Amino acid sequence: MDIGARNLGADAQFPSEKIAELSYRYRTLGLGYANIGGLLMSLGLPYDSDEGRALCGAITALMTGTSYATSAEIASELGPFPGYADNADHMLRVIRNHRRAAWGEDDGYEGLKTRPVPLDIECCQDQALAVAAGAAWDRALELGEMHGYRNAQSTVIAPTGTIGLVMDCDTTGIEPDFALVKFKKLAGGGYFKIINRIVPQALDVLGYEADEVRDIINYAVGHGTLLRPRISIMIA
Structure with missing residues (x-):
């Protein structure tokens, strides 16, 4: 974060003069994550569940709040992004709204027609993580009010398709796995x-015995589906 926040706009190359100008004026960053779907699977949490959404939301809030707090720390030394003065009131309002959402507040949002979730x-399930997320936004707001921010934007939800493969992730950005069983092409021809x-x-996390896990895997690999396995499926 520190390296990117300090150097963005100084050494980067852009496809047009306008994009280069805006990138320098607002110093937008795109920090993000990959493998959220894999994390939820490893914890035995359904992707489309309140628990899964809460964990993903807490991770996202912690990442973004911490990055804005760091951006404010850098601004204390190098100054905020060039366009900050013209947008300070609006940006601090956005930060305050994010802080309210991170602490789970239902009302009190400023200047919004649609209430955020x-x-x-x-x-x-990780209460310490949830508390840390709220605390990160407390710090982001406190430091931002004193110093402004070095970056107008700090995070983004991206597919991370290429980098996810390089990092050997089981899933890419925020999306779930596209298939439980995959076909790998062999160098000498054919697939497995x-x-x-x-x-x-x-x-294993859901409580299946080793022989049950083996049967489920063999069935899925052999038939390409988890429907109608030879053993009963427990619903967590």
Whole structure:
């Protein structure tokens, strides 16, 4: 974060003069994450569940709040981004609204016609993470009010398709795994099927015995589906 926030606009190259000018004026960053789907699978949490959304929201809030706090710390030494003075009131309002959402507040939002969905702290299985997320936004607001921010934007939700493969992630950005069973092309020709390596871990977390895990994996790899396995499936 520190290197990117300090150097953005100084050494980067851009496709047009206008984009270069805006990048320098606002110093936008795109920090993000990959493998959220894999994390939820490894914890035995359904992707489309209140618990899964709460954990993902807490991680996102912690990442973004911390990055804005760091941006404000850098601004204390190097000054805020060039366009900050013209947008300070609006940006601080946005930060305050994010802070309210991170603490799970239902009202009090400023200048919004559509109420955001706040972090569901009670549904987050890692309470320390949820509290840390709110504290990160406390610090981001406190430091921002004193120093402004070095970056108008700090994070973004991106597919991370290429970098996710390089990092050997089981899933890419925020999306779930596109398939439990995948086909791998062999250098000498032909294919073989492999199951997502998170599946055995997830089944173990959900309480399946070793022989049950083996049967489920063999069935999925052999038939390309988890429907109608030879053993009963527990619903967590």
